[in-house]
Amino acid sequence: MREMREEGDVLVFAEQEDGEIHMVSYELIGKGRELADRLGVQLSAVLLGCGIEDGAYELIYRGADSVYLYDHPSLREFDVIRYSRNILSLVRETKPKIFLIGATRIGRTLAPRIAAALRTGLTADCVDLDLDDGNLIQIRPAFSGNIMAQIRTRTRPQMATVRYRVMRMPRRDTSREGRIIRRQVEVIGETGIEVLEKIRADEVNLADAEVIVSGGRGLRRPEDFKLLEELAEVLGGVVGSSRPLVDDGWISKDHQVGFSGNTVKPRVYIACGISGAPQHLFGMRDSDVIIAINKDPSAPIFNVSDYGVVGDLYEVVPILIRKLREELKGRE
Ligand SMILES: Cc1cc2nc3c(=O)[nH]c(=O)nc-3n(C[C@H](O)[C@H](O)[C@H](O)COP(=O)(O)OP(=O)(O)OC[C@H]3O[C@@H](n4cnc5c(N)ncnc54)[C@H](O)[C@@H]3O)c2cc1C
DSSP: OOOOOSSSOEEEEEOEETTEEOHHHHHHHHHHHHHHHHHTOOEEEEEEESSOHHHHHHHHHHTOSEEEEEEOGGGSSOOHHHHHHHHHHHHHHHOOSEEEEEOSHHHHHHHHHHHHHHTOOEEEEESEEEEETTEEEEEEEETTTTEEEEEOOSSSSEEEEEOTTSSOOOOOOTTOOOEEEEOOOOOOOOOSOOOOOOOOOOOOOOTTOSEEEEEOTTOOSGGGHHHHHHHHHHTTOEEEEOHHHHHTTSSOGGGBBSTTSBOOOOSEEEEESOOOOHHHHHHHTTOSEEEEEESOTTOTHHHHOSEEEESOHHHHHHHHHHHHHHHHHHHO
């Protein structure tokens, strides 16, 4: 292992819940590794929580050189004040050149507070990162996703939040070695935030889904999502949506795919009655296999799809469901 440097490294905030590292943190470790190697610096992660040592090893297996570990009961639940105070003292001491945070709910809460305290810039919701002359190029959509802006930050550290599912997941290598640096936790008593009870939100997790069946304005009524649910169920998938149906209150926002919704990368994405506006394509074009069902043969969705069915979704989807059920029955 190279000599541990005090300044100018790449730092990744490793998010965890109940000891489980969020996948976006591994994706950031993958990208951070690439950036650190190109810069010839170390890659570190900062991990906060309680009883989370195993997670620190996982970060090393994925590519971190060192992990700053803040392990204390006061950090068991995410508390923006406790987390940011501890991270701030680390950043002030170690002076990373680049600091990356996942654009999750926690990351989006934490990053602006840290950037403001450090009086540094922050680019939110990046979809790619690059280097130019040693500076971080933060790439994110602008003007409704019609252009990709390349942003540089003059101040240090260069901070960015990065969307989940846009970076490659690094391989897990248990032979990798690194340093776990246990940090003295600044224990902050009352912060005005107290977790009384944890209730699982009844939300769909599109980002991790293997199969997504999405509906667009080709649907006539909100109840018709049932048809797509049926197809999704046969395939072991979940239902997604284009934005207008979310805006109209037909389905909840967590189902929205696209620029202002979720970025998804399933094995199969089935777009039913979706035209393929750039803002929708932005969120799903990296799916392994894209199947489009649309009445209009000139719909732009066909330009990105691997398989296209020109037809009425109300005729095509029931046939698909029937055929798939027959196929599955035949395999029993
Ligand atoms: C800042 C900004 C952010 C945005 N973010 C998002 C986002 O995150 N996600 C998103 O989706 N959009 C987003 N949009 C909206 C986007 O520009 C489009 O308006 C939207 O994606 C269109 O949705 P749609 O394809 O369902 O509807 P339409 O464009 O109206 O397309 C409906 C399609 O259904 C087909 N159709 C109709 N009836 C049938 C039938 N019976 N069978 C088969 N096909 C049929 C039609 O041929 C048509 O192609 C955003 C816009 C802006 C300005």
